[in-house]
Amino acid sequence: MIALIAAFALQSPPPDVQAMMNQIDPARLRATVEKLASYQTRNTNHPMLLEAAEWLAGEYRKIPGLQVELMRYTLPAGRRVPEEKDVLQVVARLPGKDDRIILVGGHIDSLSLRDRSPDTRAPGANDDASGTALALELARVLSQRKWEHTLVFVAFSGEEQGLLGAKALAQRAKEEGWKIDAMLNNDTIGSSSNLNGQSDTARVRLFSELSEDHDSRELARFIEWATRDKVPGFNVKLVFRRDRFGRGGDHTPFATAGFAAVRFVERHEEYTRQHTPEDLPQYVDFNHLANVTRLNLVAMAGLADAGPPPANVRIGRRQSHDTTLTWESKPGVKYVVYWRETTSPVWQWSREVGETDTVTLEKVSKDDHEYAVGAVGGLPVAAR
Numbered sequence: 001m002i003a004l005i006a007a008f009a010l011q012s013p014p015p016d017v018q019a020m021m022n023q024i025d026p027a028r029l030r031a032t033v034e035k036l037a038s039y040q041t042r043n044t045n046h047p048m049l050l051e052a053a054e055w056l057a058g059e060y061r062k063i064p065g066l067q068v069e070l071m072r073y074t075l076p077a078g079r080r081v082p083e084e085k086d087v088l089q090v091v092a093r094l095p096g097k098d099d100r101i102i103l104v105g106g107h108i109d110s111l112s113l114r115d116r117s118p119d120t121r122a123p124g125a126n127d128d129a130s131g132t133a134l135a136l137e138l139a140r141v142l143s144q145r146k147w148e149h150t151l152v153f154v155a156f157s158g159e160e161q162g163l164l165g166a167k168a169l170a171q172r173a174k175e176e177g178w179k180i181d182a183m184l185n186n187d188t189i190g191s192s193s194n195l196n197g198q199s200d201t202a203r204v205r206l207f208s209e210l211s212e213d214h215d216s217r218e219l220a221r222f223i224e225w226a227t228r229d230k231v232p233g234f235n236v237k238l239v240f241r242r243d244r245f246g247r248g249g250d251h252t253p254f255a256t257a258g259f260a261a262v263r264f265v266e267r268h269e270e271y272t273r274q275h276t277p278e279d280l281p282q283y284v285d286f287n288h289l290a291n292v293t294r295l296n297l298v299a300m301a302g303l304a305d306a307g308p309p310p311a312n313v314r315i316g317r318r319q320s321h322d323t324t325l326t327w328e329s330k331p332g333v334k335y336v337v338y339w340r341e342t343t344s345p346v347w348q349w350s351r352e353v354g355e356t357d358t359v360t361l362e363k364v365s366k367d368d369h370e371y372a373v374g375a376v377g378g379l380p381v382a383a384r
C-alpha cells in the first residue's frame with residue numbers, strides 16, 4: 001500500500017497544478033461552447049464573427065491580470081473570401097516574469113459548406129468552439145498565479161479561409177521577435193465518438209511535424225511524456241504527421257515560422273458534423289473536452305516555469321558499457337535526462353539529475369538508445 005501511494009505521488013503534478021486541474025469545469029466549457037454556437041454563423045466574412053470575437057474578448061477581460069487585444073489583420077481576397085477586408089481575432093496575454101512565451105489557442109471562426117449563402121447556419125460547436133472554450137478556461141485557471149514565462153491565449157479567425165489569422169499572428173510574432181517556446185493548437189477536440197461506432201474517451205491525438213527548422217516533433221514527444229498518467233484515465237496518442245491527411249491547422253504557420261507547434265484533435269472525427277449545420281453543442285462530450293483541457297494545463301504549467309534549455313548536449317565518445325552525457329548548464333537550473341530505444345517513438349526512461357552538467361548512466365548502451373537533456377518542465381534537447 002505504501003509503495004502504491006509512493007508511486008502515485010511520483011506521478012502527480014505539483015499541488016498547485018493539481019488544484020488548477022480540479023477547477024477545470026465541464027459546465028463552464030459547455031456555457032462557452034453554447035454561447036459561441038448560438039451565433040447563426042461565425043464565418044470570418046460575416047459581421048457576426050465580430051460580435052462573437054467582441055463577446056469573447058469581454059470574457060477574457062473579466063480575468064484579472066490579462067491584457068486583451070482584438071488584433072486586426074487583413075483577409076486577402078481569395079478562396080472562400082469574396083473581397084479583401086479587415087477582420088479581428090482575440091489575443092490575450094498573461095505577462096510572466098520574462099518574455100519567453102507559451103501560446104495556446106483554437107479558432108473562433110466557423111464555416112458551413114452546405115450552401116454558398118453567407119447566412120447559412122454554421123454553429124461550429126466542435127470545430128472549433130471547443131478549442132476556443134479550452135483556451136478561455138485555461139486562462140481563467142492559469143491566471144491565478146504568476147509564471148516564469150508569458151502565457152498567450154488566442155482565438156484565431158480566418159482558419160477556414162486558409163489559416164489566415166494564424167498566418168497573420170505567426171508573421172507578426174516573427175517580425176516583433178516573440179520568443180515562443182511552444183504553440184499548442186486545439187482544434188476539434190470536443191467529441192469522443194463518431195457515427196461509425198468508434199469511441200475513445202481515454203485519448204486525444206497530438207500531431208507534429210518533423211523538421212530541421214523547428215522542434216515541433218520534440219515538443220509533441222515531450223508533451224506525451226509530461227502528461228503521461230497525469231490526468232486520470234486520459235493520455236496523448238502521438239501521430240507523427242503534420243496534420244490529418246490532406247488537412248491543415250493553425251499550428252502550421254507557427255511551425256513554418258520556426259516555432260515548435262503541435263495540434264490536438266479528437267481521435268474519432270464525425271465528418272458529417274464538420275462544416276455543416278449539425279456541428280452542435282449536443283454532440284460535444286464536455287467531460288472529454290475537460291480532460292483535453294486538463295492535459296493542456298499540465299503541459300503548459302511545466303513549460304511555463306521551465307528554465308532555459310541546456311546548450312551543447314553531448315554523448316561521451318569513449319567506448320564504455322555506460323553512457324556519459326554532458327551539457328552547458330545555467331546556475332540554479334535543474335535538469336532531467338531522457339532516453340529511449342532507437343525504435344521507440346516515446347521517452348521510455350528519465351532521471352532528474354538536479355543542478356549539474358554531466359551524468360553517467362550505468363549499463364545503458366549509447367549504441368542502442370537516443371538521449372536528450374532538458375530543464376525541468378522544458379523541451380528536451382537531443383544529445384549528439
Ligand SMILES: [Zn+2]
Nearest residue numbers: 127128187188
Ligand atoms: Zn477547425
